[in-house]
Amino acid sequence: MKSINILTQEAIALLKSLIETPSFSSEEDKTALLIENWFTQNSIPFKRENNNVWAFNKYFDENKPTLLLNSHHDTVRPNQGYTNDPFKAFVKNSKLFGLGSNDAGGCLVSLLATFVYFYENQNLPYNIVIVASAEEESSGKKGLNSVLKHLPELECAIVGEPTLMQLAVAEKGLLVLDVIVKGTASHAAHNNADNSIYNAISIIEWFNSYQFEKISEQLGPVKMTVTQIYAGKQHNVVPSQCDLVVDIRVNDCYNNSEILEIVRKHIIAEVNPRSMHLNASSIAVNHGLVQAGIALGRTTYGSPTLSDQSVLSCKSLKLGPGETLRSHSADEFIYLSEIEEGIELYIKILSDFFRQ
Incomplete structure (x- = not known):
């Protein structure tokens, strides 16, 4: 098993590549290839439909409940306020700059690292499936909602969006x-x-x-x-x-x-x-995922912003590194320390949840 430190460095390297590869909604084919390569380099079989890429833990057991890890690799188009090249990934003052760094590249690569960490564990009480989804920013028809038919029934989910690693237990x-x-x-x-x-x-x-x-x-x-x-x-x-x-x-x-x-x-x-499927989402504060986060000092709140949670029918928690106020902003960035913390906290929360 790779160490958390190595997984973190590999995740940051992947994020830099994602930033430098344009991936506007419905145009994510090249970033989907980067994610495919990530799985291949980690010897993990994967599936792809359109620009969605997903994988299951090595010892998947249909008799166990399934946990979904999800974040998206599409971006909005850069606004006119950029002073940096939005497709140039560079680090300055411990910040990684570039379009999609905060929303939601940092979340995605942190979840991918977390998935690799648990991938070969034979004794998990839950199956884990990770979906790197497309068309989240446009609520498109070929996003996460199109993949759900290929997945087993989901018991719960963590959706990676920038929350400063606080627990968004409800979403409008x-x-x-x-x-x-x-x-x-x-x-x-x-x-x-x-x-x-x-x-x-x-x-x-x-x-x-x-x-x-x-x-x-x-x-x-x-x-x-x-x-x-x-x-x-x-x-x-x-x-x-x-x-x-x-x-x-x-x-x-x-x-x-x-x-x-x-x-x-x-x-x-x-x-x-115009559509009826973008419903509100929530998870009970006494759910094991939430309680594991609270035990680690995380706070709970309700989120006014929309994410791929809206297409899920299972209980879901929105949680990820980065800050929502930076999303869609000029000169978007994420702190490297936020990615490091994100991977560490994702792993701790899931480890504690699996021990319950």
Whole structure:
């Protein structure tokens, strides 16, 4: 078995290669090859579909429950604020710079190192499967959700996202609605009591003021925000339709179907969800994974940001090195010490969990 120190150095080297290989969502084929090479160099059989790469522990036993380790290797596109080359991995002041270093390359390579550490253990109480997933940033159809059909039933999961190695025990889901408000078209010079834009005002106000009854202990209330509005093409024509886009961040007290039903009940408009599968996620604080983290001094919290947890039906914990505020920022970086700590804590948490 490789030492944790060697695994850490190899993980950092892999992260540098990942940074220097563009991997925008749905364009991750070259970073998938790098991950394949990582498994090959560690003599680990793997499978790949599209740009998702996954592997099982050596002594997989179908009679044991299965734990998923997951993080993604796609990135957003670099923003215009970069002063560094986003595809140049370099270390300065103990920080590793480059696009995807923090979100979520540091998490991914730390989980890959952790998987290698446990890979040849014959006496694990759980199977381990690791998935390096694609299309997380775009919530694409060829991401983690497309791989789940190839996996056994999952008992629980650790999803690697930058949390400063604190325990995100809940995560808000996302429901985006296209709302079509109807009216009657007419010349602007004539009286019209059925102006679609005016009809939309009360609907916008409802989205702004409505309070859902159930408030999550970890995630707080459901939050609805009207983010886009489209209506009219000419100054002298009252439009027959006003279109709204509504962003809804769903807590773990509701599923997306329940939210949709409530919205449709309260407003007079056509309401079309863009997708229904990005549900809220949670794991009980008394779950063994969480308790193992707490015993190591980790704190729990609820996360407002979306991840691949949203496509999982099992209990899942979001946990990883790096800081979420650095994600999608200019001159993105992760501290080398965060990767070192991440690998060490992942291994300790799983070791303690497996002993329970």
